[in-house]
């Protein structure tokens with residue numbers, strides 16, 4: 615790994631991705647984060663990181679736009695070149711959005727949207743970035759506690775996250791020859807904008823989550839930022855192909 619690791623986080627403008635970016639910057643990473651729409655929020659995260667004395671920049675990326683990946687990797691390559699670098703030491707596939715719909719009522723359009731953002735996007739983005747991953751790089755794919763336990767209304771979302779967990783194991787196997795470690799981080803319910811901000815803003819849901827969580831509260835974005843930073847540390851380098859859940863002990 616280079617002396618100053620460079621990590622790319624998709625969906626780093628808000629929520630978990632922003633918390634990961636700040637936690638990794640505190641750990642000494644330079645950060646490239648992506649946003650889809652929220653350019654102002656993304657720039658705010660970049661400025662916070664820069665004020666911590668680390669390098670950071672934000673690039674636009676829609677992870678469902680696989681045809682745009684060659685252009686994105688070109689932009690990324692140019693951005694790294696301006697830093698005097700050519701390789702990524704970390705990649706966090708975090709960008710995502712929820713769908714709350716019963717299995718019976720899920721439409722083809724909802725299925726395709728979840729497939730595109732949670733599986734197809736990370737699959738082909740990681741593939742496109744392979745030439746830029748440094749020897750020994752870390753890849754972290756963000757899944758969900760909903761692959762281990764079930765709650766009504768999350769069939770299509772959780773099915774895609776389950777596929778990401780299988781993908782992570784295959785990536786861990788196939789990329790190990792280059793020393794690349796691949797793991798899945800599965801957050802429990804966290805108070806962000808996700809799902810219309812329900813865990814944060816719906817007091818009844820927030821109380822319910824707290825009541826089924828061993829540590830007695832819903833998660834905060836910083837809980838996941840800290841978990842991601844821990845998994846990216848050099849001392850965690852013997853962990854690969856694993857699903858690590860950070861849920862405060864939800865539904866144990």
Ligand code: NDP
Pocket residue numbers: 624625626627628629630631648649650651652653655675676677678708709710711712731756757758759800801802803804805806807808809813
């Ligand atoms: P938020 O809604 O707070 O943030 C979503 C982030 O993803 C934003 O940066 C957004 O960019 C970006 N994004 C959304 N759609 C796209 C897209 N098509 N292409 C590129 N970027 C996109 O969500 P969270 O931070 O809570 O969730 C992050 C990840 O964690 C997701 O994968 C989610 O499934 C997972 N997760 C979340 C849990 C939770 O309870 N919050 C629990 C378990 C897993 P922009 O700001 O520009 O819109």
